[in-house]
Amino acid sequence: MTITDTxxxxxxxxxxxxxxxxxxxxxREIGPRIAAHAARHDAEGSFVSEAYDELRAAGLLQAAxxxxxxxxxxxxxxxxxxxxxxGHHCGSTALASxxxxxxxxxxxxxxxxxxxxxxxxxxxxAEEQILLVSTGGGDYTHPHGDAVKVDGGYRVTGRKRxxxxxxxxxxxxxxxxxxxxxxxxxxxxxxxxxxSEGVTVADNWDTLGMRGTASNDIDLVDVFVPEEKVxxxxxxxxxxxxxxxxxxxxxxxxxxxxxxxxEAAYDAAVAAASRRASDPSAQRQVGVMRxxxxxxxxxxxxALALVGDDPTPSYDTVLAVMAAKAEVARAGLEVCDLAMExxxxxxxxxxxxxxxxxxxxxxxxxxxxxxxDTLLALGRDALGAEA
Numbered sequence: 190m191t192i193t194d195t196x197x198x199x200x201x202x203x204x205x206x207x208x209x210x211x212x213x214x215x216x217r218e219i220g221p222r223i224a225a226h227a228a229r230h231d232a233e234g235s236f237v238s239e240a241y242d243e244l245r246a247a248g249l250l251q252a253a254x255x256x257x258x259x260x261x262x263x264x265x266x267x268x269x270x271x272x273x274x275x276g277h278h279c280g281s282t283a284l285a286s287x288x289x290x291x292x293x294x295x296x297x298x299x300x301x302x303x304x305x306x307x308x309x310x311x312x313x314x315a316e317e318q319i320l321l322v323s324t325g326g327g328d329y330t331h332p333h334g335d336a337v338k339v340d341g342g343y344r345v346t347g348r349k350r351x352x353x354x355x356x357x358x359x360x361x362x363x364x365x366x367x368x369x370x371x372x373x374x375x376x377x378x379x380x381x382x383x384x385s386e387g388v389t390v391a392d393n394w395d396t397l398g399m400r401g402t403a404s405n406d407i408d409l410v411d412v413f414v415p416e417e418k419v420x421x422x423x424x425x426x427x428x429x430x431x432x433x434x435x436x437x438x439x440x441x442x443x444x445x446x447x448x449x450x451x452e453a454a455y456d457a458a459v460a461a462a463s464r465r466a467s468d469p470s471a472q473r474q475v476g477v478m479r480x481x482x483x484x485x486x487x488x489x490x491x492a493l494a495l496v497g498d499d500p501t502p503s504y505d506t507v508l509a510v511m512a513a514k515a516e517v518a519r520a521g522l523e524v525c526d527l528a529m530e531x532x533x534x535x536x537x538x539x540x541x542x543x544x545x546x547x548x549x550x551x552x553x554x555x556x557x558x559x560x561x562d563t564l565l566a567l568g569r570d571a572l573g574a575e576a
Contacts, residue, residue: 259315276449
């Protein structure tokens with residue numbers, strides 16, 4: 190994709206000379222400008238709006254849109270690398286935009302199969318740079334809220350949690366429970382515009398870490414959803430084939446953001462430890478961090494190899510992705526803890542990269558599957574036991 194370089198003027202990106210660069214290269218270019226606002230948004234608990242200005246100016250919000258529709262056609266692997274790079278500069282930007290990227294990537298998967306509505310949504314992402322918001326992490330196999338059948342569609346009511354980027358969201362990809370008189374309890378996947386009557390975004394995101402993601406709750410009260418906006422009708426409580434594909438696409442991308450956060454803490458710790466490079470204890474701690482990150486990166490690379498460029502439904506692939514995510518979670522937590530020790534007292538102060546990473550990395554344990562749930566799922570699968 191051909192884009193314009195950007196420079197920072199009065200907090201806003203401005204155009205310069207044109208260049209051709211990959212999404213990863215563009216992320217590296219804008220990273221320092223994103224990082225310049227990270228500490229302030231963390232302190233305020235405010236949305237990383239300048240970062241999104243940069244993402245739009247660099248054409249990164251349409252990275253996953255197919256080339257013929259105006260995007261980069263980025264693969265899951267490329268999107269994971271993109272979010273990992275953003276994590277080096279601002280964890281909140283990396284995590285929040287990962288939620289948009291994975292919804293766009295799954296929409297591209299649907300587009301390649303000729304499924305309805307996919308092309309129109311992707312064109313809007315490319316042309317209008319709208320944000321797609323996922324509520325899947327808080328819903329997954331057991332969604333919050335209910336749908337009632339009415340003429341022409343459904344009426345839905347419920348509260349959705351952890352809706353990252355909700356401050357600027359245009360359309361949410363969400364789920365509601367539906368009691369079908371013939372099929373029983375079902376899950377309906379829906380596309381709901383934020384502008385719909387009955388949709389309210391709560392200003393309640395005040396958390397330990399990832400404070401700039403604007404992952405507010407969203408209240409939907411008697412919201413009408415037309416039949417054509419129902420994208421899937423799935424069994425309740427089941428990780429069925431469509432959700433297996435969504436998981437295989439989404440969670441490597443999300444995991445990349447967290448690995449980037451841990452790597453940022455490591456880099457800051459190494460820089461801080463340079464003054465005592467001959468100290469064996471510092472050498473060992475840095476060695477532990479480097480080893481843990483290397484193995485975590487290998488785990489994520491292995492999972493991405495199974496996912497491929499166009500994943501098909503596979504529970505084995507989901508388990509591999511979740512195992513990699515759990516490995517990144519364990520490594521990331523250990524690395525950020527050690528980084529605090531290696532850097533010493535200065536890292537304990539608010540505004541330090543390590544202190545922010547130390548808090549941001551804690552959120553990795555809240556995404557499905559949690560690390561503990563992953564171990565149970567792997568064990569059940571190996572033993573042939575039912576969930």
